[in-house]
Amino acid sequence: MATDRTHRIGVGLMEEIAILGVGMHPWGKWGRNFVDYGTHAAHEALADARVDWNDVGFVSGAITVRCGYPGYVSGSTFARALGFNGSQVSSSYAACASGATALQVARGQILSGACDVAIVVGADTTPKGFLAPNAGDRPDDMDWLRFHLVGATNPVYFGLHARRRMDLYGATTDDFAMVKVKNSRHSVHNDRARFTKEYGLDDVRNSPVVSNPLRLLDICATSDGGAALVVSSIDYAKAHGHSDPVRVAGISTVTPTYPDTVIDLPYLATDSSAGTPEPEVGFKESIGHSVYAEAGLGPDDVDVAEVYDLSSALELDWYEQLGFCAAGDAEKLLRDGVTTIGGRLPVNPSGGLGAFGEAVPAQAIAQVCELTWQLRGEAGARQVDGARVGITANQGLFGHGSSVVVRR
Template sequence: MTGDVAVLGAGMHPWGKWGRSFVEYGTAAARAALADAGIGWRDVQSVVGADTVRGGYPGYVAGATFAKALGWQGARVTSVYAACASGAQAIATARAQILAGLADVVLVVGADAAPKGFFRPAGGDRPDDPDWLRFRVLGATNPTYFGLYARRRMAVHGDTLEDFAQVKVKNAACGALNPHARYRTAVSAEEVAASAVVADPLRLLDICATSDGGASLVLSSMEFARRHGATDPVRIRAVSTVTPTYPNTVLDLPDIATDSAAGVEPDGASFRSSIARAAYEEAGIGPEELSLAEVYDLSTALELQWYEDLGLCAEGAAAKLLREGATAPGGRIPVNVSGGLASFGEAVPAQAIAQVCELTWQLRGTAGARQVTGARVGITANQGLFGHGSSVVAVR
């Protein structure tokens, strides 16, 4: 049995700060995806919702929430949570249902209404969660983490502030062409350098914002797609949702259960490279076959790291790849032609779905002014708290 499923429809609610319920954003995105697919809501046999922890109880049962908002019609519902990887896990769940023969048509929806400023840890105390420990023991908020990562790249690979700024310049130029993006204004390197320091060496314009927004996909079996008249649809070829293989660390802290015997030797690969490797292996492709990539640019320095972890260049060569223009539109391997999180901000359950929406439009050749010429294969890369990784490979 082939592992491909068809992407019949893609839809989004524009990102921004709209001050309304996540349900409204997700419902609008779902209706746009259904219209794009040319099918009715009653044709949908399953709904998979990516959960938001900020939407109260409806956010924890997002599949049922969106099914109710669209009008209960008997579809099965599933709700998934994987922090920033929630959207990819929702896609993986929908794909599994289709390949198992449980449904021919599945609607995937994610949406969020984000608070201003830092995301506060949700779910109470989590002393077994390394991210919670980072917040509480180190006092390292996400921008602090990003800053430390940037400093490491500067020390190990020689990246510069100018390199980081050029990532923002590139992504802002792409975002200016995207009607769904929150920020649609080009930015200069001088403006990045002049923005406020948030977590040295990163400036305000090096770090993504928090946003409201929604994204949705209509996925189907290849047989249904052909019956529906879609003879050459975009296809999801692989979904990777792997966890890290780092060794466990024994910590001398109270109330933390550790087991040094459970530790494993590191294999030399980072978590992010493991995410990509699993996607490549399942899809049966290598990075040299990619037409474009959509990656999780929480900060400019982290986008550079993805270049290496996706195998777009050798370790330490990301800044060189950027300087050569290889990751810009028209380059060898354009990255974040959507504008990335730099232009959208984080709407957590929606962002991994939004990445696949962009791949869909690019592979169809309908991305307008930001179209990558001749795009045939695309990859997404994302990660969430508590060891959630995700990558999706789409082809045409």
């Protein structure tokens, strides 16, 4: 059967849903039960939305795989913690993109008419050190093999991508460090971030190398945290006093299109393009293409972005993958101050992962929380003036990635 390859990327304009409320538990290394963080965030989001818990018809949980069975059934776990109210429930896992997937499931429920209001919750309690695979000898698990056979930790993949920017585009380690410096300046104004210290170039230069060319301060930590969104149909929002809500205009959780020839977590090899030419749009670029198509917007419309800086260098990759500039021009965008608060297109005004550390199932939700505050004009000293359109981008293991476009 002939396949139309361009047809697969994006379905075109999607109906919007409203973000009525957002909430977050501050990120940190608190060592408490992840349910505490998620419940805290959910209560905050419900209060922000001015929605009664018993009006919520759908609970969409993002799964954590590090906290045992309650984490696997996170939707039910959060529903019980908030008080079982007879709502429908679902739990989603897509590695770091889990939060966006949980939002996408909630959107589907709302747009199909199955419910008017849904809550999306993600939270995690993370161990210290490198994220490692599940225990036991599991040679049928790519995530196990990459550690066992190659020692390919997550930072190894980040290092590969950073080094390629240097050899292809002439990026420098100071360019990478400047991403950290910029985002740390943003984080000073965010009391929900874990690290709120302003770092200088020398701090990054003097931190130890983890995966050449990346240093410790180039790479995000792992954190505890929780985030939640209360979302509804546009009609419900208007009928309940939200006349001009921030809206979800697009969500992308596309898989790669074969052959994906860029090596990424957790694979030991890429697809082969010997028999099938590479798609015109690469995987990470296709995440943006799809979300722009749903929103009916393009890169020129974006006022503010929250992108996944698992490493400082990966933030620069996203500038290009989301169409903010051509391949190889990201360093210029950074150096010109375009992506700093006060610039034309601030990136990671929250401080990004560098300031938060990653709480996997909460992170994609937290990105949407930040953009919601930005579009409402509630971001305080880190406010991006006049922001009307925001985009998130996120990557996860096993061919996952996500992007959400919000607008007002």
